[in-house]
Amino acid sequence: MTQIAEPGERAAPGFAGTAAGRKPRTRRKFNIQSILGTTPMIATAIGVFVICIIFSIIWSFTSSKLFPNFNFVGLSQYERLWRTDRWIISVQNVFVYGVLSMIVGMVFGYLLAVFMDQRIRQEDLFRSIFLYPFAMSLVVTGLVWQWMFDPNLGIQSAVRQLGWTSFEFAPLVKQETALYGLVLGGLWNGVGVTMAIMLAGLRGVDAEIWKAAKVDGIPTWKTYLFIVLPMMKGAIATAFILSATGVVRVFDIVIAMTQGGPGVSTQMPAIYVIQHITDRANVGQGMAAATMMLVPVMVIISLQYLFQWNAKRKAART
Amino acid sequence: MTTEAISSRLPTGAIDTSGPRGPRPKSVTIGRIGVYAFLILSALFFLLPLWVMVVTSLKTMPEIREGHLFNWPALLTFDPWLKAWDTACTGRDCNGLKPGFWNSVKITALSVPVSIVIAMINGYALSFWRYKGSELLFGILIFGAFVPYQVVIYPLIIGMRELGLFATLPGIVIVHTIFGMPILTLLYRNFFASLPIELFKAGRVDGAGFWGIFFRIMLPMSVPITIVAVILQTTGIWNDFLFGTVFAGRENMPMTVQLNNIVTTTTGIREYNVNMAATILTAAVPLVVYFISGKWFVRGIAAGAVKG
Numbered sequence: 001m002t003q004i005a006e007p008g009e010r011a012a013p014g015f016a017g018t019a020a021g022r023k024p025r026t027r028r029k030f031n032i033q034s035i036l037g038t039t040p041m042i043a044t045a046i047g048v049f050v051i052c053i054i055f056s057i058i059w060s061f062t063s064s065k066l067f068p069n070f071n072f073v074g075l076s077q078y079e080r081l082w083r084t085d086r087w088i089i090s091v092q093n094v095f096v097y098g099v100l101s102m103i104v105g106m107v108f109g110y111l112l113a114v115f116m117d118q119r120i121r122q123e124d125l126f127r128s129i130f131l132y133p134f135a136m137s138l139v140v141t142g143l144v145w146q147w148m149f150d151p152n153l154g155i156q157s158a159v160r161q162l163g164w165t166s167f168e169f170a171p172l173v174k175q176e177t178a179l180y181g182l183v184l185g186g187l188w189n190g191v192g193v194t195m196a197i198m199l200a201g202l203r204g205v206d207a208e209i210w211k212a213a214k215v216d217g218i219p220t221w222k223t224y225l226f227i228v229l230p231m232m233k234g235a236i237a238t239a240f241i242l243s244a245t246g247v248v249r250v251f252d253i254v255i256a257m258t259q260g261g262p263g264v265s266t267q268m269p270a271i272y273v274i275q276h277i278t279d280r281a282n283v284g285q286g287m288a289a290a291t292m293m294l295v296p297v298m299v300i301i302s303l304q305y306l307f308q309w310n311a312k313r314k315a316a317r318t
Numbered sequence: 319m320t321t322e323a324i325s326s327r328l329p330t331g332a333i334d335t336s337g338p339r340g341p342r343p344k345s346v347t348i349g350r351i352g353v354y355a356f357l358i359l360s361a362l363f364f365l366l367p368l369w370v371m372v373v374t375s376l377k378t379m380p381e382i383r384e385g386h387l388f389n390w391p392a393l394l395t396f397d398p399w400l401k402a403w404d405t406a407c408t409g410r411d412c413n414g415l416k417p418g419f420w421n422s423v424k425i426t427a428l429s430v431p432v433s434i435v436i437a438m439i440n441g442y443a444l445s446f447w448r449y450k451g452s453e454l455l456f457g458i459l460i461f462g463a464f465v466p467y468q469v470v471i472y473p474l475i476i477g478m479r480e481l482g483l484f485a486t487l488p489g490i491v492i493v494h495t496i497f498g499m500p501i502l503t504l505l506y507r508n509f510f511a512s513l514p515i516e517l518f519k520a521g522r523v524d525g526a527g528f529w530g531i532f533f534r535i536m537l538p539m540s541v542p543i544t545i546v547a548v549i550l551q552t553t554g555i556w557n558d559f560l561f562g563t564v565f566a567g568r569e570n571m572p573m574t575v576q577l578n579n580i581v582t583t584t585t586g587i588r589e590y591n592v593n594m595a596a597t598i599l600t601a602a603v604p605l606v607v608y609f610i611s612g613k614w615f616v617r618g619i620a621a622g623a624v625k626g
Binding site: 031033034035037038040041042044045046047048049050051052053055056059068111112115116118120124126127128129130131132133135136137138139140143144145147148150152153154155157158161188192196241245248249251252255256259269270273274277283286287289290291293294297300301 | 350353354356357360361363364365366367368370371374382383385386387388436439440442443444447448449452455456458459461462463464465466467468469470471472473474475476477495496499503527528529532553556557558559560564574577578581582590593594597600601604605607608609612615616
C-alpha cells in the first residue's frame with residue numbers, strides 16, 4: 001500500500017510546497033521518520049479516499065455484474081439509473097428527509113439552546129436528557145421507534161384506550177407517512193447535538209452585545225432572532241454540515257425502522273447502492289448510484305469553500 | 319471550553335432542589351413557567367422511548383398484547399432479558415445476543431487503540447514534522463470525512479478480499495481505523511497545534527528526534543484529548559452497523575447487526591419484550607460510557623463538530 005502512495009506523493013510537491021513555505025513551523029522539508037510514522041495516513045488518504053473513489057467511478061462506466069470488469073459501456077449505467085423508479089424515489093426521499101429533518105432539527109435545536117440559556121436550574125440534567133439518544137446507535141433508535149409506532153400495540157392503541165378512539169398515529173404502516181416517521185426517529189437521535197452546538201455558539205456571543213441590546217430596549221426574543229442568531233454563523237454552519245453529511249449517509253435507521261418500505265416509500269440512495277453490490281449483484285449500477293451520491297457532497301464542500309473565501313475577502317477588505 | 323464555564327456556574331444552583339421556582343422571587347413570571355414547560359415537555363419527548371423500552375422489556379407477552387404501552391408492568395419479569403442475552407434466535411442460531419456482544423467487545427477493544435495511536439502520530443507529524451505533501455494528504459483525509467461510505471465501500475471490499483482480510487477480525491479493525499482516521503487526526507492535529515512551540519524546540523535542543531519528542535513530551539501531554547478520542551471511538555465503533563454488516567462476516571458479527579437480525583426475524587410470533595430487552599442491552603455500553611463520561615462526551619461531540 002505504501003508503494004501505491006508514493007507516486008501520488010511525488011505528484012504533490014508543487015501544491016504542498018507552497019503551503020509548507022508559508023508556515024515557518026516546519027524546519028525540514030523532508031523527515032524520513034515523519035513519513036514512516038504517517039504511513040497509515042498516506043495509505044488511507046491515497047489508497048482509500050483517492051484510489052477507491054477512482055475505482056468506483058471507473059466501474060460506474062462498465063457493465064460489471066457480480067464481479068467488477070472493465071467492459072466500458074459509456075453512460076448507460078447512468079441512463080438506466082435515472083430511468084429506474086426505485087432510484088428516483090430514493091433521491092426524492094432523501095431530499096424530503098434531509099430538508100425536513102434539517103429544518104426542524106435546526107429550529108428545534110436552536111429553541112432548546114435558547115431555553116437552556118435562560119439561567120435555568122438543573123441545566124446539566126436537561127442537557128443529559130437531550131443528548132443521551134445520540135449515544136445510542138441508529139439501529140437502536142430505529143427499533144425503539146418502530147415499536148412505539150406499532151399500529152396495534154404502540155402509541156396509537158395506548159391513546160385509543162384512554163378513550164380517544166379515532167386517534168391515528170402509526171406513520172410507518174402507510175406509504176404516504178412512513179418517511180415522516182423516519183424523520184421523527186432521526187430527530188430524536190440527533191437534535192441534542194444540534195442543541196449542544198447551538199448552545200456553545202450562544203455562549204460564545206459577546207456579553208457586550210446583550211448589554212447594548214438591553215440599553216436599546218430591544219425585547220429578548222428579538223435579540224435572539226435578529227442579533228444573536230446572525231452572529232452564530234460558525235455554529236450554524238457546523239450543525240448544518242454535520243446533519244447534511246448524516247443525511248446523505250442515512251442508512252442504519254432506515255434498515256432498522258422500515259427496511260425501505262412499505263413498498264419503496266422509504267428507499268434511500270445508500271440502500272440502493274448496498275443492495276446493488278450485494279443481493280442484486282449489479283456492481284456497475286451500484287457504482288453509478290454511488291458516484292451520484294458524491295455529487296451533493298461535492299456541492300456542500302464547494303459551498304463551504306465559497307463561504308470561507310467570501311469571509312476571507314471580507315476580512316481583507318476591512 | 320464552554321462546558322467548563324457551565325460547570326463552574328452550576329454548583330450554586332444544583333444544591334437547591336426546591337424545583338423550578340427561580341432564584342429570586344421576581345423571576346417567577348409567566349415567562350419562567352413557559353421556559354420550564356417547554357424544557358420539561360421536550361425532556362418528556364426524549365425520555366419517552368427509554369421509558370417504553372424499559373417497561374416493555376419487563377412485561378410478559380400477554381400483558382403487552384393488552385396494549386398499555388406506557389404502563390409500569392403489573393407482573394414484573396426478567397425472563398425477556400435472559401432470553402435476549404442467551405437464547406433469542408437470529409435465523410438458525412439461537413444463542414441470544416451474547417456472541418454479538420463479545421464480537422463487539424473484540425472489535426471495539428482492538429479498533430479503539432489502533433485507530434487512536436495512528437491518529438495521534440498523524441496529528442503530531444502534521445503539527446511539528448510537516449513534509450512535502452503532508453498538508454495535501456491531510457486535506458484528502460478531511461475530504462474523506464465527508465464522503466458517503468457507499469462511494470468507497472465496494473473497491474474497499476475488493477481490496478480487502480485481495481489481501482485476504484475480508485470478513486475477518488483484522489479486516490473490520492482496519493476498516494474502523496480507516497474511517498475513524500479523518501476526525502481523530504483532525505482532533506490530534508488541532509490539539510498538538512495548540513501546544514506552545516517552545517516544548518518542541520526544547521526537545522530539539524536536547525537532541526530528541528521524531529520519536530523521542532513524541533514519547534517523552536507529546537504522549538504524556540495528550541492524556542485529556544485521548545480521553546475524548548476514546549469516548550468518541552468507543553461509542554462510534556460500538557454503534558456502527560454498516561461496516562459490521564459488510565466487513566465483519568458471520569464470525570465477527572457485531573452486536574448492532576445481531577440485534578437487527580433478532581428483531582427483524584419474522585419467523586413465529588414477535589416477542590416485543592425480548593426485542594426491547596435486546597435493544598437496551600445493545601445500547602447499554604455506549605449509554606454507560608455516556609453517563610460516566612458526562613462532560614467529556616459533550617466535548618467529544620464538540621471536537622467531532624470542529625470538522626465543519
